[in-house]
Amino acid sequence: MTRVLVIDDEAQIRRFLRAGFELHGYTVLEAENAMAGLRAATIDKPDLIILDLNLPDLEGAEVLERIRSWSNVPIIVLSILGDEQEKVRLLRLGADDYVVKPFGISELLARGEAAMRRQLRSADREPVVRAGPLSIDLVSRAVSLSGKRVQLTRKEYTLMHTLATHAGLVVTHQQLIKEIWGARAGNIQYLRILVRKLRQKVEVDPTQPLLIVSESGVGYRLDLGTSGSLRGQNEIMSDTSCPA
């Protein structure tokens, strides 16, 4: 059974997270402060960690760094901050993704599952990533849309590849730029144009992207179709996040 560790000092938040995860077959471990959380992360070896940033004893970023110093366990950060810079910083420190309070359980589940899948994939070397009608074969470097092969330039493929290896998770602008143009060349303007070109090849309607989704001020995400959007509005409460 998948084990998730929730590190949050708010009892009410822990309670609904427990209910939500248990409903989906997870075993939930709880920690009400950073030290208890670090201990549980070491001893219980959870498969997923949900980490609140506002902890009474240690700063969330500090907890993140300490866990990352010895473990690759997927970590999703709960943030009430509206600061995009802070989100980018947390992602750089090793968070797999974040959700902004208030959020719905499905959004958190989607992020958590994406993070765990990514880890599994890197362990099993599972070569094909699927997102809706899109499939990306990471080994043969082939991208196809509804079974039809899509021709991509080298840079477009690098972009696609980077997003695919993080399928469902946000990848920061800086990380993408670094992958595509290297650490020094490249800028966000190039990235925007490149994303636009890629969308023209893989999206049904490039002006209403469903696959390559932008996270304002942070980066891009290859959407696996599990988190909601206007088009997915029938799935009530699938996505109630409002970036603060």
Added chain:
Amino acid sequence: MSTFEKRGRLRAPTANRPKNDAVLTRERQQSSWLNRAAAGVTPIAASLALVWLATIALVVIGSFVPLNLAPLVYMLPVVLAATQWGLVAGLVASFAGAAAADFFFYPPLYSFWLDNRQDVIDLLLYLLVAIVTSNLADRLKREADTSKRREKEIGELHAFSQALATCLTSRDLIFAVQDYLSNTLQYRAVLVAAEPVDFGPAVDGATVPDEVRREAANLQAANNAAAATVTDAGTGKAWLVRIIAPEMLGYGAIAIELGLGSAESIRLIARHLEAVLEEAMVTFKHLKVKEAIEQATISRRTEILRDALVSGVSHELRTPLASIVGSCSVLNRMPAIANHPDSRALVEAIHDQASELDNQIRDVLDASRISAKGVQPRMEWTDPTDIVDAAVKQKARRLAAHNVTLDLQRDVPLVRVDAVLVEQALGQLLENAAKYSPAGSKIEIRSRCAQDYVELSVADQGSGLTAEEQKELGKRCYRSGRQAAVPGSGLGLWIATTFIAANGGSLHADSKGPGCGTTVSLRLPTVAADTPELVDALDD
């Protein structure tokens, strides 16, 4: 008059009659002619009394000693009177002494006639010596008086500068100057309004001759001279007019009545008062700097406090809401609720209301942040398509009941804006469109590019705008009376307007009238992108 009353008098003009002059000091005690006459008569009478005493003494001495000591003894009243009461008293004593000596001690006795020529010479000699002595004694007295006065003045000035040094505000400063002028120097001073001189009836005895007012106006207009002395033709009294810093309680000049006197004495007094006022002005400038620093410290502290409050409120209010929203999302997936439509609807209602509350808290926080430090956008190249997409997703729940259509151009140029702020602003427009148009109606989101801007617009088929609403729209906390039933704070569109303005853009609302729908568009400036470089960067 108590200090309090005097202060009250000064306060009154600033509170009630800001344009009027203010009397700074009480009237100088005007002595009556009787007093003045008495003051003149007393030394003369005293001198005569001294002479009379000397006569008695001589009579007493004469009964024991046969020598004629009259000229010698009569010198005493002269010296005493001259040193005590001045030249006139000395002269009176001299002549009275000569007359008394002649009458009582020179033969023939009890007559002013003199038999002996030697006696005539004696008396004339006495008179000469007495007059010279009077003069010398008088000069001595005056010098002593002057040095005593100087000492007193220095003492007072010292006290005054100490009073200035302890001033904390410009109001304290005014009080110190007032106290010095009225209580120490006994001059009447009037603050003349900085506004164009008003010749209306002066209030509170603040009568300033027209010449003085005119001179004050001239000085203010000239802007180079600091002070001038004017003589009022009507009363012959001299006035000192000096320009003061206009920030000082809003008055432009101070006029001080110097009274009557010789040109020389007026000049001396004027110079003294000018020095006093100069010192006050210097202190005033220091105070301004100090006050500015204090003001800055206070506003900095307020800012820290507000930030603490904002982040505190943010955490305290939004955390429980996060629990509510999250719990609803779990409840809704629990089989007992998921399969029971009524319960499900209730849970959804709780969820939506909590989300709405959270949005409103966010609006208040945003508004307070804007007021505290303005908006600091982080400009970055952004695809307008992404902004629209993110805003639509953000408001997906609010828009669920409406028929949303997107009409976006494929080749909209990139814009350099803070994507998060623009997204929030556009979200606000969508929110308003959903709020003020009936469920099921169409909301159209369009993008359009012009020469130097990209326009994103949201068109609804809702309640539209009246002319007045169109004018007031976007003002902080403006809410139309027509929409009293729709909940809202009136902050949303103001925040949107502010955010767009911070990105160098503008917001326009357009409506064909009430009930005819509203189109709100935001324009974002475009900058020519560096195409050759881009092609280079994207080519493989």
